[in-house]
Amino acid sequence: MSYPFTCVLMFQLLxxxxxxxxxxxxxxxxxxxxEKGIRDREHREKDMRKI
Structure with a gap:
């Protein structure tokens, strides 16, 4: 009973x-x-305000 359990445990660990x-x-x-996406969005919003 315990052998398959140990086998599964070792496999999961691997x-x-x-x-x-x-x-x-x-x-x-x-x-x-x-983070890059957030920065890009901030830059786009600044550009929109400029226009």
Missing amino acids: IFHLTCPSHKRYAAKKKEKQ
């Missing part, structure tokens, strides 16, 4: 270790993209 660094990198990239 998956986590494989995906964790790439996930962090992905999250950082996503955050960077969001």
